[in-house]
Amino acid sequence: MTGFDAPASGWLLKRCPVLGDVWRRHWCVLGFDEEEDTWVLDCHAEKSRKLVYHIPLGMGARVLTKQWPTALAKHQQQRPCSFLLDSGEGRLCPFFLFDAVSQDSLSTWQGALSTCARELRRRLQTEEEKNRTELIAAIFSALDQEGQGKLWSVEFRRYAESLGFAGSDAEWNGEFNEICEDRGWKEDSSITLKHFTKFVSKDEKMEKEHLQEVLEGLKGERELPVSDAWARQSVASNLVKLKSRSDIITAMFNCLQNVDTGRIGCSELRRYAVLSGFEGDADEWAEEYEDLCADQGWSKDTGISRLEFAGLMKDEQMGSDEELKAILMELRMSPKKRRTFDQMSQLAGKTASRNRVDVTELDRSALVAEAFRCLDVRRKELLTSREFRRYAELTGYDEGEEFWEEQYEELCQEYGWTPEVGVGLREFEEPWRGKGAQDGAPTQKLPDQPKNSGFMLARAWHC
Known part of the structure; x- marks a missing residue:
């Protein structure tokens, strides 16, 4: 380890986890272990100087001085110069309790351990980003089979399919067009490595291990992993979120x-x-x-x-x-x-x-048609599950995305709709029938509309 020097050494009292409130004096040395490639705190027995504890710091290591676990809080009150070392990832029980004896010693150890933990975190994050960038570049190369240094829609679709996209050619064209519009890409131009890297990096939930699996799948070294990660990158999906x-x-x-x-x-x-x-x-x-x-x-x-x-x-x-x-x-x-x-x-x-006075003059049938038109943002005269969910949420559905598809399928079964096709105006009118509502019957009073509002939704989910 070069270019960084924050070691510390000195006497510390360490609580013995087996003997409860027994504290033993140790000669402690904080240094960098080249083999383990991390900072370690070694604790030696007072008399024999035999190594008793070897504590490597992992990602997320930190020194706690205030917010201690409840089970250990009493020790903090009894020993005002004590500190709790959270060694980070890699241990089932990462906590080690020390007493620095004096305030000066406490400050020294807190500073040294915190500095080492920050340096380690920065270094690991840098290495992670480098490895991730290299993986993305390798995926780009696997997609760019002709070695042109650029991807077109058809190559980019392979990446989308590796993350779960399973739509038709027409659906992919629409998806790709939306991505180009969202990212400022030109539809008739190619996608560079810079564009691709920025696109993939935007998905912070995409783990390095998943990228590795995608790369191996594209190379034919394994089956592509089952994934729904494309939904996080899809412009249409993210619009709903x-x-x-x-x-x-x-x-x-x-x-x-x-x-x-x-x-x-x-x-x-x-x-x-x-x-x-x-x-x-x-x-x-x-x-x-x-x-x-x-x-x-x-x-x-x-x-x-x-x-x-x-x-x-x-x-x-x-x-x-x-x-x-x-x-x-x-x-x-x-x-x-x-x-x-x-x-x-x-x-x-x-x-x-159109204003609220106009809406109140509509009969029930016309009001339902108006609500349908407002929900049909794609202007396809069919409501998808996503568009129908907007109506449900505006009229009382509050169980979130997790349970919506199940709710939607039950509705389709009840009214004989085809989920893959969508809900047309005639199907949309079905739930309103047979509930004592006749054309010309008074409509529910709609909420006040904001200036220039184009959305006048009938709130009858629980009618």
Whole structure:
């Protein structure tokens, strides 16, 4: 070990774990063990100087002076100069109790052990990151069978399938387009090692061992592991997992920001404005944008920062969480699939112009159809399990993602729906029938709608 020097040595009292409250005096030496490649604390018997305890520090090692386990707290009160060494990973019982006798000795040992633990943690993390980066590069090479130094959609799909993607060609094209939009990649361009490394590294839950299994599977050295890890990388799946408004706003900023400046300028913000109801032309928007910047104290030339955008969007008058999610889904669509500004303006304008008075005048059948239209964010005239779950959560379902698929399958069995196909308007109307509800019957009073809200959901999950 070179370039680092934080050893310590001296007398310490160590509590004997077998004899209870018996403390024995040891000559203790903190140093680096080259063979074990870590810092170790060796404790020698007072008279014979025989090595009694050999304590290697592992990942997560630390010195505890305040928050002791309850079972050991009494010793801390009895011996004010004592400290508890948590040796970290690698031991069933990692705690070792010492008494430094004096405050000066306590400070010395605390400082030395803490410094060594931090150095070890940094070194192990660096090695882990290096190994992980090398593994990702090896996976990239295994996918890049022609050795071109780049991946196309078909090669990238092999990686997705190794993590659990099992969709059709059409579903993969949609998934790949959403990833490109989300990451700022060009659909007709290749994926570089830098792009691939950044993409894989974003999944912090992907362990090194799993990456190793994927690599071996791609090389044909073993069967590919059964995995659902792709769901963590999928743009569509992650959209559903956005829990807080802050998460949604951050994702929106990432979609809207200019890749060169890292800010949202006039043209970028117009994408959001059109989706939320703005119907004017380019000149009218430029004037609107200038007024907005002046009102908020922003520089119209510099653009809007992440913090400024978050401050603007935290006001629910800018749209409900569910409305922002729907806009985010639109922002993440492939440019080929995305509606033109004029089409979106027309749709959003109709939605924005509707108010609560209009909704209360709808009969029950029309209200159900309106709720269905609002839930159908993909505009496929079919609700997927994910879209139907939005309705369930807004109307009382609160058991989370874990139990939803089971609940959804039970609903499909009860009403004769096909889960793989989805729920059409006719199927969506089924739960409303036979419950004493007739067309023309008074509808439930809907909650107050935020300004420009396009979501008017009937809350009848428990009807």
